[in-house]
Amino acid sequence: MGGILIAIDGPAGSGKSSVAREVARRLGVVDISTGAVYRAVALVALEEGVDHADEEGLVRIARKMELAPGGVRYDGRWISGEELHAPEVSGVASRVSVHSGVREVLLPVQRRAAEEARRAGGAVVEGRDIGTVVLPEADLKVFLSASTEERARRRALQSGMESELDEVRRAIMLRDRRDTERESAPLRPAPDAVVLDTTDMGFEEVVEKITALARRRSGSSAGG
Ligand code: C5P
Numbered sequence: 001m002g003g004i005l006i007a008i009d010g011p012a013g014s015g016k017s018s019v020a021r022e023v024a025r026r027l028g029v030v031d032i033s034t035g036a037v038y039r040a041v042a043l044v045a046l047e048e049g050v051d052h053a054d055e056e057g058l059v060r061i062a063r064k065m066e067l068a069p070g071g072v073r074y075d076g077r078w079i080s081g082e083e084l085h086a087p088e089v090s091g092v093a094s095r096v097s098v099h100s101g102v103r104e105v106l107l108p109v110q111r112r113a114a115e116e117a118r119r120a121g122g123a124v125v126e127g128r129d130i131g132t133v134v135l136p137e138a139d140l141k142v143f144l145s146a147s148t149e150e151r152a153r154r155r156a157l158q159s160g161m162e163s164e165l166d167e168v169r170r171a172i173m174l175r176d177r178r179d180t181e182r183e184s185a186p187l188r189p190a191p192d193a194v195v196l197d198t199t200d201m202g203f204e205e206v207v208e209k210i211t212a213l214a215r216r217r218s219g220s221s222a223g224g
Pocket of ligand 1: 012035039090094095126175
């Protein structure tokens with residue numbers, strides 16, 4: 001038993017994390033951002049001088065990660081969201097995440113967090129490979145997309161970098177390329193995902209749509 005599990009995937013700037021947070025709030029469940037564990041590995045690697053090509057070194061770091069709805073813990077220490085979202089960490093996170101050894105170690109870490117949250121009432125879990133690899137049995141899978149231009153605009157607005165739109169766009173395109181072209185668990189919609197192109201959709205509209213889909217799914221599973 002337990003609550004609903006919703007997987008939300010999509011590229012950088014697609015609105016995944018704010019959408020996941022709001023959908024979770026409306027459904028009364030928790031939200032889990034899986035990018036946090038990749039970011040945390042990147043952050044610790046930067047701090048400890050481990051190169052992003054040193055798979056063994058990165059795996060060693062990944063083994064000490066724990067993920068919870070509230071955030072991520074490394075070797076027992078909570079890492080702040082602010083540290084995780086520094087721009088240099090975003091770039092290194094997408095480099096760290098191409099290593100299959102790192103992904104292998106972080107897979108059960110993400111599954112454990114999702115399973116605990118599901119048992120406690122349900123969860124919205126967001127990332128790049130949640131519907132395809134981490135939670136292929138999720139009750140609802142959503143893939144959010146939007147044009148590169150729109151995603152760059154949203155990201156720049158969100159981080160107060162409107163004057164550096166070109167730079168933000170370049171960083172997003174680089175990250176997209178690494179995330180979609182990697183061999184291990186590349187970013188792509190699950191065959192049974194609902195794909196939402198949000199280029200011309202407002203935040204409220206996206207949230208409404210996913211919340212309605214979720215209510216319908218949990219209604220039908222509760223009914224038998
Ligand atoms: O979603 P967020 O921007 O926090 O993710 C940071 C990076 O972590 C992504 O660019 C991606 O390379 C990686 N990631 C991943 N699989 C996930 C979540 C994030 O590879 N499920």
